[in-house]
Amino acid sequence: MTISGEPTDADPPVDLSVGGVEDRVAERAAVEAEFSAFYRVDFPRLVGFLILVGAGREDAVDAAQETMRTLHRKWGEVRHPKAWVRTTARRVLIRALGSLREEVFGEPPEPAAALLVGDQDMWESVERDEVLAVLRELPPCQRQALALTFDGFSPAEIAQILDVPATQVRGNLARARHTAVIVLGKRKGERQ
Structure with missing residues (x-):
């Protein structure tokens, strides 16, 4: 016009x-x-x-x-x-x-029901609270890669989402799984 x-x-x-x-x-x-x-x-x-x-x-x-x-x-x-x-x-x-500038007094535990409400099949054999506790002990890059894996993404897709090389994602997943096994072993030993 x-x-x-x-x-x-x-x-x-x-x-x-x-x-x-x-x-x-x-x-x-x-x-x-x-x-x-x-x-x-x-x-x-x-x-x-x-x-x-x-x-x-x-x-x-x-x-x-x-x-x-x-x-x-x-x-x-x-x-x-x-x-x-x-x-x-x-x-x-x-x-x-x-952008938050709050004083942190510790993080309250998340209720297990809040996790992946729409995807219960994936979590039936795993205690959600335990998974969340293990994930919180992982470094952020490993936690993100593992969470995206739980959400159904492949390492190549995760690499695109995180904007990192796929080899880095695979390495983070391997380290996350290794660390998770160690943490679960410690937790199991503490309960006995």
Whole structure:
């Protein structure tokens, strides 16, 4: 359009017909339904992932909610939403935690029910509280790699999400598993 508001040849034609409006409304409704379905399934898993990488429940919910709001605005642009939300949520969480200046009195234990509510099959044979305690003892890079593995991502996908080489991810996973075995052994010895 020109400054006067007159259309030019470069402007795309605007379809104001009833059918054109109805098509756009139907298309928008389909996009909203697609996003809503993703949100319902992935939001609890995203919160669980953030808890597994070390966030408290409230911080995890806040970061997941902010991430989902951003995803909603960019829904048509994001090609791999499951990976995108984990990458973005980690960054949101890091920014949020980096801006806090609170006195820390110790972290209250997270309730086991908060972990991966939508993915109970994966956790049936493992005590969730024990897994969370073991994960908290791992260095952040190992904890993130293992949490993403629990969330169903391959080492190559984890490398993309964390923006590190796949060999580094595989190394972190091997060290995380080794450390987890040692920590579980110590915990078992303490209980006997």
